[in-house]
Amino acid sequence: MLSPRGVFRYAAHTIRHAPEGGTTYEVFCAAYRCGAESGPQDEQEAAQDWALRHTGRTGHDLFRRVFTDHARVTRTDGPSHDPGRVGPGGGGRP
Numbered sequence: 440m441l442s443p444r445g446v447f448r449y450a451a452h453t454i455r456h457a458p459e460g461g462t463t464y465e466v467f468c469a470a471y472r473c474g475a476e477s478g479p480q481d482e483q484e485a486a487q488d489w490a491l492r493h494t495g496r497t498g499h500d501l502f503r504r505v506f507t508d509h510a511r512v513t514r515t516d517g518p519s520h521d522p523g524r525v526g527p528g529g530g531g532r533p
Contacts (some may be wrong), residue, residue: 451515460509466490470499479507 464486470474475497477489483506490502 453515454510454512454513457509457511463507465505465507467503467505468493468497468499469501469503470497473497473499475499 445503447488448515461481463479463481464477464483465479466486466489475493480486480489486504493502494500
C-alpha cells in the first residue's frame with residue numbers, strides 16, 4: 440500500500456513600504472486618565488499641532504506618537520529552503 444506524500448517548497452518574499460497607501464500620524468495623551476487623542480491625521484504636523492494645543496490647554500506634557508504605513512509583500516526570485524526566512528538574507532521570525 441502506498442502512502443500519500445507531498446513536496447513543500449517555500450518561496451522567498453520581501454516586505455516594503457507601499458507609498459500609495461500613505462502614512463497616518465496619531466498622537467495620544469499619556470497623562471493619567473486623560474485619554475485624549477488627535478485622531479488619524481494625514482500630515483505629521485497636524486498631529487503635532489494637536490499635541491501642542493492640548494499641552495497649552497491642560498498642561499499635559501507626555502504623549503505617545505503612532506506612525507502607521509502600508510506595506511506590500513512580494514515574492515522574490517528563487518525559492519527559500521527555510522520556512523522561517525522572509526526575503527533574501529532572512530529577516531523573518533525572531
